Amino acid sequence: MSAVRGPGHHPDDTFQFAPSPSVRLPRDASPVEKIRLAVALRNQWLSVGLSTQPAGRSAAEAAVSRLYVQAGAPPPAFEWVPSPLAALRAVQAARPRYPAIQPPRQLVRQRLREWPVAARLASLETSLHSRLDARIRRTEGTQWDARAANVGTVSMYAPEDAVLSGLSDRSVVVATVGRSLRGTLTDSVAAPLRAALAEAIGQAVDEDELNPGGGVIAFHGQHGAAWIGYYDARRQAGFGGYASADLAELDVWATLAKSAGWWWPGEGLCLMAERPVAVHTEPLVGSHHGELRLHRADGPALAFADGFGVNALHGTPVPDWVLSGPTPELIHAELNIEVRRSGIEQLGWDGYLRDGGLTLAARCPDPGNPGADLELYDDRPGIGWGAPGRILVVTNGTPEPDGHRRRYGINVPGDLDNPVDAAAWTYGLAGEQYATLARRT
Amino acid sequence: MRTTLTLADLTARTGLDVLGHLEREVTIPVIDGIQAQGDLLVIPIALLATDPAGRARRYVSITDSPRWHEVPGAGIEVLRAGTGGNPHTLVADPGSCRWTTGVIDPQRLALGALTATAVAYLIHPEHGGSGIAPGTYIIRRQRERRGAARRWTGFPHAGSDDQYIAD
Numbered sequence: 001m002s003a004v005r006g007p008g009h010h011p012d013d014t015f016q017f018a019p020s021p022s023v024r025l026p027r028d029a030s031p032v033e034k035i036r037l038a039v040a041l042r043n044q045w046l047s048v049g050l051s052t053q054p055a056g057r058s059a060a061e062a063a064v065s066r067l068y069v070q071a072g073a074p075p076p077a078f079e080w081v082p083s084p085l086a087a088l089r090a091v092q093a094a095r096p097r098y099p100a101i102q103p104p105r106q107l108v109r110q111r112l113r114e115w116p117v118a119a120r121l122a123s124l125e126t127s128l129h130s131r132l133d134a135r136i137r138r139t140e141g142t143q144w145d146a147r148a149a150n151v152g153t154v155s156m157y158a159p160e161d162a163v164l165s166g167l168s169d170r171s172v173v174v175a176t177v178g179r180s181l182r183g184t185l186t187d188s189v190a191a192p193l194r195a196a197l198a199e200a201i202g203q204a205v206d207e208d209e210l211n212p213g214g215g216v217i218a219f220h221g222q223h224g225a226a227w228i229g230y231y232d233a234r235r236q237a238g239f240g241g242y243a244s245a246d247l248a249e250l251d252v253w254a255t256l257a258k259s260a261g262w263w264w265p266g267e268g269l270c271l272m273a274e275r276p277v278a279v280h281t282e283p284l285v286g287s288h289h290g291e292l293r294l295h296r297a298d299g300p301a302l303a304f305a306d307g308f309g310v311n312a313l314h315g316t317p318v319p320d321w322v323l324s325g326p327t328p329e330l331i332h333a334e335l336n337i338e339v340r341r342s343g344i345e346q347l348g349w350d351g352y353l354r355d356g357g358l359t360l361a362a363r364c365p366d367p368g369n370p371g372a373d374l375e376l377y378d379d380r381p382g383i384g385w386g387a388p389g390r391i392l393v394v395t396n397g398t399p400e401p402d403g404h405r406r407r408y409g410i411n412v413p414g415d416l417d418n419p420v421d422a423a424a425w426t427y428g429l430a431g432e433q434y435a436t437l438a439r440r441t
Numbered sequence: 442m443r444t445t446l447t448l449a450d451l452t453a454r455t456g457l458d459v460l461g462h463l464e465r466e467v468t469i470p471v472i473d474g475i476q477a478q479g480d481l482l483v484i485p486i487a488l489l490a491t492d493p494a495g496r497a498r499r500y501v502s503i504t505d506s507p508r509w510h511e512v513p514g515a516g517i518e519v520l521r522a523g524t525g526g527n528p529h530t531l532v533a534d535p536g537s538c539r540w541t542t543g544v545i546d547p548q549r550l551a552l553g554a555l556t557a558t559a560v561a562y563l564i565h566p567e568h569g570g571s572g573i574a575p576g577t578y579i580i581r582r583q584r585e586r587r588g589a590a591r592r593w594t595g596f597p598h599a600g601s602d603d604q605y606i607a608d
Contacts, residue, residue, distance in 0.1 A: 428548035430493035440477040
């Protein structure tokens with residue numbers, strides 16, 4: 001969670017599907033031109049992953065049928081539903097067609113053709129990944145690349161700057177395409193969607209985290225753009241080709257990503273979900289690689305036609321009350337600390353402290369943070385929050401763009417009576433040590 | 442690096458950006474004691490030789506054969522929060538600063554250790570710059586107490602009652 005929301009985020013931005021400009025690599029492309037093309041391709045695939053267009057049903061069905069045949073099964077019947085939640089409910093209603101998928105260590109003892117079709121399709125996908133990765137490794141060889149850099153280092157540069165600064169273009173493409181698409185589509189969209197599905201069907205996320213339907217496998221359709229886009233951008237931007245059979249197979253998955261939402265393959269039946277009707281995002285502050293996260297303060301950030309959706313504030317998934325009417329009582333009762341924090345931030349820390357009935361236990365100047373105090377509050381006893389604790393309210397060392405300094409609370413153990421001891425505890429220090437803090441930014 | 446860099450100098454030298462409203466023309470103080478940058482704390486290693494109660498020698502220590510990384514001109518990200526976090530980047534003149542994650546910290550708050558023969562800087566888009574005087578320091582992150590009732594979040598917390606703060 002960001003304690004500071006910088007400029008450059010537009011909470012009401014709705015992602016628009018961008019028509020694909022045609023991009024082509026010049027014959028004598030320089031590393032910078034290759035990276036420029038890779039970034040353009042990344043942005044196209046990001047649009048695919050965030051598309052809110054109605055599904056291209058015939059293209060999607062043809063692609064799924066082709067995968068079924070490749071997996072040794074006849075093409076299935078198709079049923080289209082408006083959201084992944086509707087699809088999961090339909091899966092539950094058609095359970096005989098969706099045999100539970102056993103854990104891999106049990107599956108491998110059976111013959112492949114006896115596997116449920118969903119497991120065979122998953123195996124097709126992971127095998128394709130392995131072959132493409134192996135091809136990339138062979139293309140790049142084992143030759144030492146003196147300009148190679150780790151993804152973290154590359155991420156600090158704008159992609160073209162990274163190349164101009166002497167980092168190898170092949171390191172840059174991993175960061176600016178692979179990591180960027182995965183960060184947005186997999187971590188910031190598909191993961192919260194999966195959690196919302198698990199919650200909606202009344203299943204704890206830990207029961208079967210990977211399979212919100214309980215022993216069924218969801219395929220992520222448009223969100224597969226995260227991996228498909230990476231392999232595709234590499235090839236089109238001149239970082240090496242793939243075996244023609246693999247390229248043809250990648251194309252089938254690409255077609256699916258461009259035409260449908262999540263889908264659940266069963267025996268003779270495949271449930272297909274439409275894409276969302278709205279996706280609201282904000283750019284990641286400070287990212288040079290086009291990463292986005294879900295964010296909308298006045299409604300679901302990811303919304304489907306049947307009303308199912310995912311609420312998210314600055315990337316944190318939140319329940320309805322956080323958006324519709326956060327109150328100190330609801331905040332107190334919330335067990336998830338990030339949700340509680342989001343609720344407080346919606347309400348505002350000052351309002352929360354004023355109305356929340358918290359009792360000030362102690363206050364003193366904040367070492368290294370001139371003009372700011374550390375305040376220690378007692379929790380309201382007996383409500384939420386678990387065992388009695390205290391809340392240390394601190395003030396950012398750096399002002400916001402509007403000049404005020406943000407205050408926020410940190411949960412600390414209840415046996416700390418001195419605000420400096422409490423602040424010290426958050427960093428594992430003694431109060432006397434923390435009292436010497438020279439500067440806070 | 443020099444001891445009289447401004448935030449404007451530092452962003453120009455490293456190519457790292459900070460938010461537009463931060464004061465750029467003031468010299469960044471260079472400090473040899475404890476200083477905080479948001480959720481990170483830079484602590485001289487000598488202060489962590491004993492536990493908070495003053496017992497236990499070698500309380501927090503660098504491992505016996507740590508893998509040191511030379512901090513390149515482009516810097517090393519010492520922490521980037523998962524969703525939506527901004528990086529804290531350690532920057533220094535090449536050859537003047539090394540970084541290792543090989544640190545034993547019973548409180549499990551240490552991200553790593555740096556040892557610098559010239560001034561090094563931590564830079565963050567929202568917090569600006571922090572100047573670090575030559576010496577050896579542990580960088581710790583900040584924690585928060587978790588409520589007693591827990592909900593599985595998909596991430597193991599290794600039995601800890603606390604969780605990290607990411608800003």
